Amino acid sequence: MSGTHDIPASALEGLSPANRARIDRLRRHQPEEVDLPKELFRSGYPPSKLAAVLVLLFEKAGELRVLLTTRSKSLRAHPGQVALPGGKVDTTDADVFETAYREAYEEVGLPLQYPHVYTVCTLRPYISSSKLLVTPVVALLTELSILDSLTPSPGEVDRIFDHPLEAVLDPSLVGKENLSPKGSPDWPYEDEYYNYSDIDLPWLGNSTYRMHRFRSSAFAIKGLTSDILINTAEVAYDKTTIFERYAPGQLRTFAPILRILEAESGMRDVVSGTSTPTPKVEVGVPSGLGDAVVSATN
Numbered sequence: 001m002s003g004t005h006d007i008p009a010s011a012l013e014g015l016s017p018a019n020r021a022r023i024d025r026l027r028r029h030q031p032e033e034v035d036l037p038k039e040l041f042r043s044g045y046p047p048s049k050l051a052a053v054l055v056l057l058f059e060k061a062g063e064l065r066v067l068l069t070t071r072s073k074s075l076r077a078h079p080g081q082v083a084l085p086g087g088k089v090d091t092t093d094a095d096v097f098e099t100a101y102r103e104a105y106e107e108v109g110l111p112l113q114y115p116h117v118y119t120v121c122t123l124r125p126y127i128s129s130s131k132l133l134v135t136p137v138v139a140l141l142t143e144l145s146i147l148d149s150l151t152p153s154p155g156e157v158d159r160i161f162d163h164p165l166e167a168v169l170d171p172s173l174v175g176k177e178n179l180s181p182k183g184s185p186d187w188p189y190e191d192e193y194y195n196y197s198d199i200d201l202p203w204l205g206n207s208t209y210r211m212h213r214f215r216s217s218a219f220a221i222k223g224l225t226s227d228i229l230i231n232t233a234e235v236a237y238d239k240t241t242i243f244e245r246y247a248p249g250q251l252r253t254f255a256p257i258l259r260i261l262e263a264e265s266g267m268r269d270v271v272s273g274t275s276t277p278t279p280k281v282e283v284g285v286p287s288g289l290g291d292a293v294v295s296a297t298n
Contacts, residue, residue: 004028007118011142019059022236023120026138029235031124032254051134052096053086054104055232056117058141063164064236066229067141069107069152070159070218080158082221084228085110086134096122100137107157108150116143123231124254127204128224131261136228161218168221168229170242171214178217186219198247205260208249 005027012020056067066084073079085104093099097119104110110117123136141147150160167173171194180186189195192215199209212230214221221229234240246252 005119005121007120007140011116011118011140014142015059016062019062019064022064023057023140025238026120026232026236029121029123031122047091048088049132050089050096051087051132052089052099052103053084053134053136053228054100054110055084055123055136055138055228056104056110056141057120057138057165057232057236058144058147058162060144060162063166065162066165066232067108067147067150067160067162068216068218068221068225069157069161072154072156072158074155080219081223082216082219082225084136084225088132096135097137100135100139107153108160109153110146110150114146116146117141123228123235126224126227126254127257129201129203134224134228136232138232159218161216163214163216163221163229165229165233166237168212168214168226168241169233169237169239174215179215180217180219187215189213189215189220191215194243196243204251204257207251208247210245210247210250212243212245 007023007027012023015023054067057064058067059065069083069085071078071081071083085107086100087103087107089096089099090102093102101110101112101117105112118140120138120140123138126134126136128134147162152158152160164173164177167177172192174193182189182192194215195213197211199211201207201209211222212226214226230241230245251257
C-alpha cells in the first residue's frame with residue numbers, strides 16, 4: 001500500500017510548478033507499513049473498526065485546497081462536525097482505496113473511477129477515541145468542473161466546502177476566506193483563526209493529545225480531520241506548523257498504538273519498514289510507548 005503511484009505528466013500540466021512539486025513529495029511519501037486487514041483480522045480485532053477517508057486535493061487560484069464536508073446534524077456521532085469523505089471498510093471492499101472512493105461517491109457524489117482523479121499516496125493510520133483505525137487516501141483532482149455537481153447525501157452530509165491546505169500550517173492564511181463569524185456556533189471562540197487544548201487519554205497509555213481547531217467557512221476543522229490535514233500539508237509543503245503541533249506526552253507514530261492494541265487483543269508483529277521522518281519536537285512520552293500519532297474527535 002506504500003508503493004509509489006504514477007500520475008501522468010499530462011495530468012500535472014495544469015498545476016503551478018510549486019504545486020507539482022508538492023504533489024510529487026506526497027506521491028513519494030512512504031508511511032509506516034501496517035497491514036491492518038491481515039494482522040488485525042487475524043488477531044480478532046473487529047473489522048468494523050477499520051475505516052478510510054479521502055483527502056481530495058485540487059489547485060484553485062494557484063493554491064492547493066482540500067474538499068471537506070460537514071456531517072449531518074441528524075447523525076448520532078459527531079453531528080455537524082467537519083469531516084473528510086470516508087467511512088468504515090465494507091467486507092466487499094478490496095482495499096482502503098476502494099473504501100475511500102466508494103464513501104466519497106456515497107457522501108458527495110464524486111463519480112467512481114472518475115478519470116480526472118489520481119491516487120497520490122496513503123498516510124499512516126490514525127486512531128479515533130472510539131478506537132476506529134482510519135487510513136487516509138490522498139488524491140488529486142485535475143478537472144474542477146465536477147465540483148459544481150457534487151451533492152451532499154441527505155442524512156449524511158449537510159454541506160460541501162473546501163479549505164486551503166497550507167492554512168493548517170499557518171492559520172493566518174485563511175484571512176482572505178469567507179469565514180464563519182467569531183462567536184457564532186461554528187466558531188464560538190475569541191481566537192481569530194486557531195486555538196487548541198490538551199486532553200488526557202487514559203485509554204491510550206495515559207498519553208496526552210493536542211486538539212487543534214481551525215476556523216473555516218463552516219464549522220471548526222478539528223480532531224481527526226485536523227491531524228490528517230496537518231500531516232498531509234507537512235509532507236506536501238516540506239515544512240512544519242508555525243504553532244507547537246504536539247502536547248507534552250503526546251504519542252506521534254503508529255507502532256506504539258499497535259502495541260497497546262496488541263496488549264488488549266493479543267496481536268503479534270504488525271509493523272514493518274520505516275516511516276518518513278517527522279519533525280522533531282521536544283516532548284515527554286510515557287515510558288515504554290515511544291512516539292505515536294493519536295487523534296481525538298471532540
